[in-house]
Amino acid sequence: MEINKNYKNLEASYLFSTIAKKVKEFAEKNPDKKVIRLGIGDVTRPLCKSVVEAMKKAVDEMGTFEGFHGYGPEQGYDFLKEKIQGYYKEKNVTLKLDEIFISDGAKSDLGNILDIFSKENTVLIPDPVYPVYVDTNIMQGRKIIFAQANQENNFLPLPNDDVKADIVYICSPNNPTGAVYNKEQLKKWVDWANKNNAVILYDAAYECFINDNNLPRSIFEIEGAKTCAIEFCSLSKTAGFTGTRCGYTVVPFELEFDDMSLNKMWLRRQTTKFNGVPYIVQRGAEAVFSEQGQKEIKENIDYYKKNAKIIADTLTKHNVWFTGGVHSPYIWLKCPNNMTSWEFFDFLLEKAQVVGTPGAGFGKNGEGFFRLTSFGTNELTKEAMERLDKMLTTYCK
Amino acid sequence: MEINKNYKNLEASYLFSTIAKKVKEFAEKNPDKKVIRLGIGDVTRPLCKSVVEAMKKAVDEMGTFEGFHGYGPEQGYDFLKEKIQGYYKEKNVTLKLDEIFISDGAKSDLGNILDIFSKENTVLIPDPVYPVYVDTNIMQGRKIIFAQANQENNFLPLPNDDVKADIVYICSPNNPTGAVYNKEQLKKWVDWANKNNAVILYDAAYECFINDNNLPRSIFEIEGAKTCAIEFCSLSKTAGFTGTRCGYTVVPFELEFDDMSLNKMWLRRQTTKFNGVPYIVQRGAEAVFSEQGQKEIKENIDYYKKNAKIIADTLTKHNVWFTGGVHSPYIWLKCPNNMTSWEFFDFLLEKAQVVGTPGAGFGKNGEGFFRLTSFGTNELTKEAMERLDKMLTTYCK
Numbered sequence: 001m002e003i004n005k006n007y008k009n010l011e012a013s014y015l016f017s018t019i020a021k022k023v024k025e026f027a028e029k030n031p032d033k034k035v036i037r038l039g040i041g042d043v044t045r046p047l048c049k050s051v052v053e054a055m056k057k058a059v060d061e062m063g064t065f066e067g068f069h070g071y072g073p074e075q076g077y078d079f080l081k082e083k084i085q086g087y088y089k090e091k092n093v094t095l096k097l098d099e100i101f102i103s104d105g106a107k108s109d110l111g112n113i114l115d116i117f118s119k120e121n122t123v124l125i126p127d128p129v130y131p132v133y134v135d136t137n138i139m140q141g142r143k144i145i146f147a148q149a150n151q152e153n154n155f156l157p158l159p160n161d162d163v164k165a166d167i168v169y170i171c172s173p174n175n176p177t178g179a180v181y182n183k184e185q186l187k188k189w190v191d192w193a194n195k196n197n198a199v200i201l202y203d204a205a206y207e208c209f210i211n212d213n214n215l216p217r218s219i220f221e222i223e224g225a226k227t228c229a230i231e232f233c234s235l236s237k238t239a240g241f242t243g244t245r246c247g248y249t250v251v252p253f254e255l256e257f258d259d260m261s262l263n264k265m266w267l268r269r270q271t272t273k274f275n276g277v278p279y280i281v282q283r284g285a286e287a288v289f290s291e292q293g294q295k296e297i298k299e300n301i302d303y304y305k306k307n308a309k310i311i312a313d314t315l316t317k318h319n320v321w322f323t324g325g326v327h328s329p330y331i332w333l334k335c336p337n338n339m340t341s342w343e344f345f346d347f348l349l350e351k352a353q354v355v356g357t358p359g360a361g362f363g364k365n366g367e368g369f370f371r372l373t374s375f376g377t378n379e380l381t382k383e384a385m386e387r388l389d390k391m392l393t394t395y396c397k
Numbered sequence: 398m399e400i401n402k403n404y405k406n407l408e409a410s411y412l413f414s415t416i417a418k419k420v421k422e423f424a425e426k427n428p429d430k431k432v433i434r435l436g437i438g439d440v441t442r443p444l445c446k447s448v449v450e451a452m453k454k455a456v457d458e459m460g461t462f463e464g465f466h467g468y469g470p471e472q473g474y475d476f477l478k479e480k481i482q483g484y485y486k487e488k489n490v491t492l493k494l495d496e497i498f499i500s501d502g503a504k505s506d507l508g509n510i511l512d513i514f515s516k517e518n519t520v521l522i523p524d525p526v527y528p529v530y531v532d533t534n535i536m537q538g539r540k541i542i543f544a545q546a547n548q549e550n551n552f553l554p555l556p557n558d559d560v561k562a563d564i565v566y567i568c569s570p571n572n573p574t575g576a577v578y579n580k581e582q583l584k585k586w587v588d589w590a591n592k593n594n595a596v597i598l599y600d601a602a603y604e605c606f607i608n609d610n611n612l613p614r615s616i617f618e619i620e621g622a623k624t625c626a627i628e629f630c631s632l633s634k635t636a637g638f639t640g641t642r643c644g645y646t647v648v649p650f651e652l653e654f655d656d657m658s659l660n661k662m663w664l665r666r667q668t669t670k671f672n673g674v675p676y677i678v679q680r681g682a683e684a685v686f687s688e689q690g691q692k693e694i695k696e697n698i699d700y701y702k703k704n705a706k707i708i709a710d711t712l713t714k715h716n717v718w719f720t721g722g723v724h725s726p727y728i729w730l731k732c733p734n735n736m737t738s739w740e741f742f743d744f745l746l747e748k749a750q751v752v753g754t755p756g757a758g759f760g761k762n763g764e765g766f767f768r769l770t771s772f773g774t775n776e777l778t779k780e781a782m783e784r785l786d787k788m789l790t791t792y793c794k
């Protein structure tokens with residue numbers, strides 16, 4: 001038996017283990033100092049009431065003969081797909097029910113979608129980046145090139161006719177940078193993809209953080225996207241589903257390559273290698289899209305946005321350059337005093353006992369940048385920013 | 398962009414749609430006749446009380462700050478892995494906690510495990526077979542050869558030194574045939590795999606139906622299996638989790654090929670392309686392994702086994718040759734009067750209004766055989782067998 005040798009090309013990531021180690025060492029040396037974590041990429045607020053009630057009802061159903069649900073459709077129940085169809089309608093995007101696939105999260109589908117593409121394709125990935133895009137392609141042995149995101153383009157790289165690629169990843173609002181494409185910018189990517197016979201894998205996991213109706217919350221708000229894009233979305237950050245697991249993937253019927261419908265290929269992939277999301281979870285997800293559910297999740301999103309604003313205001317006050325923080329739970333800042341990412345990590349931990357994530361961990365263009373997140377509590381975020389304020393006043397004039 | 402052209406080699410399966418069409422036509426022509434379905438591959442009894450209570454508690458937790466669970470470990474929570482470790486201990490199999498991976502079901506992992514193997518491997522699959530083994534390999538372009546299961550070997554093919562293969566699928570108790578390997582037979586496969594540097598993918602999804610302590614419920618009961626086998630198990634049939642989705646995969650630390658640990662490779666695959674099973678579902682699965690949970694699920698399994706016995710007794714009475722029905726929810730019978738699978742399907746529907754699954758749908762060696770399942774109610778199974786009894790008495794002496 002031979003293993004898939006591509007796995008030998010994967011690099012181990014020590015980003016989060018190194019952070020944990022450094023924080024542990026600091027805490028041991030300074031037992032009296034309270035460390036505040038603003039590096040966390042996970043939500044902290046509980047599931048909202050509507051979701052809890054819906055799931056308890058579904059669990060009860062599963063305990064009765066009449067309400068028991070066995071194997072469901074691999075692509076998800078219509079009751080949930082219809083809600084998502086309606087959610088897109090609000091963004092003026094018309095989808096057919098069978099263009100929507102319920103998933104156990106954007107991460108799974110972003111990785112698994114590669115099953116339907118040839119290994120011979122070249123992949124274009126922005127740098128800095130969510131590492132999963134890179135690793136899933138290394139696992140399949142694809143050639144990877146990078147789109148340079150940097151301070152000059154506000155971490156929003158645009159297509160270039162010289163670049164030849166078959167599969168392009170776009171994440172907007174972006175993880176880790178929080179930067180958001182506007183419609184004109186996204187249109188450039190769509191036009192480029194259609195012209196170059198490329199497919200865009202659009203990660204919209206943070207769409208719910210967008211405040212401005214002029215900014216696109218779905219790539220399908222852009223004309224021409226249905227012939228070149230697949231969209232991945234998730235309830236993880238929208239409704240606190242990181243531990244409950246539900247998302248959705250939109251594969252338009254118009255997507256055809258080599259006489260094959262990508263929608264039909266993905267359906268075949270999912271019916272063969274997936275058995276659907278738990279009935280209970282789909283009922284919880286359905287409740288997210290109810291009127292009351294939308295109200296409740298908005299309270300949580302607003303809570304996180306308030307944190308983002310506290311962070312952004314502190315940075316603005318000190319003229320620290322950053323992206324994100326408005327339409328995103330992430331704030332991506334340029335390290336003061338030209339520090340490297342890890343220098344600033346140590347400095348921030350030492351002087352303010354605040355933990356964030358070094359940008360260098362997300363790719364070479366992340367060097368000199370730093371990510372803070374708004375998923376903590378209001379109280380701790382405020383306290384952390386008071387400390388940062390003091391630190392910047394003292395050391396970074 | 399180029400698609401994965403292997404998808405063009407997939408054959409569309411019309412098995413279940415053809416069955417549905419034939420039944421619909423019959424029902425329309427014979428509105429007064431009650432059709433009984435014994436073709437169903439899904440459980441019908443509700444989740445047991447312990448599971449319902451545990452999941453409701455978990456949902457409540459998720460609605461509180463203290464009890465909320467965000468991202469969990471991709472490979473599953475220790476509280477569940479420890480229970481599974483204990484479950485294996487009862488079979489005298491000692492596993493380390495990190496050899497156990499919690500999955501959303503055997504189907505997903507049986508397909509996804511192929512990610513860690515080279516496309517150059519040759520795969521050995523029994524015929525007849527659960528079609529997922531075949532299709533997932535076609536999708537990746539592997540060479541497939543078949544192990545011939547037939548009446549002569551009681552649908553339990555044994556290894557042959559002339560056959561060269563790198564990956565072997567074994568499902569015991571088998572779907573669709575219900576046949577079960579004994580320890581001596583399984584030892585032959587283990588020895589063959591170790592000798593030929595092959596890996597066995599062991600599908601143990603129906604292990605809970607085994608009544609006899611001398612029959613292996615895990616391949617790891619066989620000496621030498623830890624250097625050649627990966628085991629896939631599921632709560633789908635064990636605890637009625639077909640719509641709740643939880644299983645587990647065991648990848649021993651001893652499994653090494655080309656200086657790579659398959660356990661580490663699978664861990665990397667899962668942490669990159671999977672986000673774990675919902676916390677709520679893992680709490681439900683934990684309850685399955687409690688003392689009370691085991692008692693409750695046993696009642697359901699015994700219920701299905703009672704059905705299997707009713708079917709088996711009817712066939713025995715009429716000297717119809719069959720496998721399964723004792724240690725399996727499936728009964729695989731030789732069609733009477735040398736009918737083909739579809740001839741018998743039509744005959745059974747016409748004369749007894751009973752629906753089953755033509756064996757020919759599971760591979761060429763399934764021709765002339767037929768699958769009945771025990772997942773219906775006692776009442777309907779009894780009624781169906783009274784009709785079958787009458788039919789066999791009248792037409793198949």
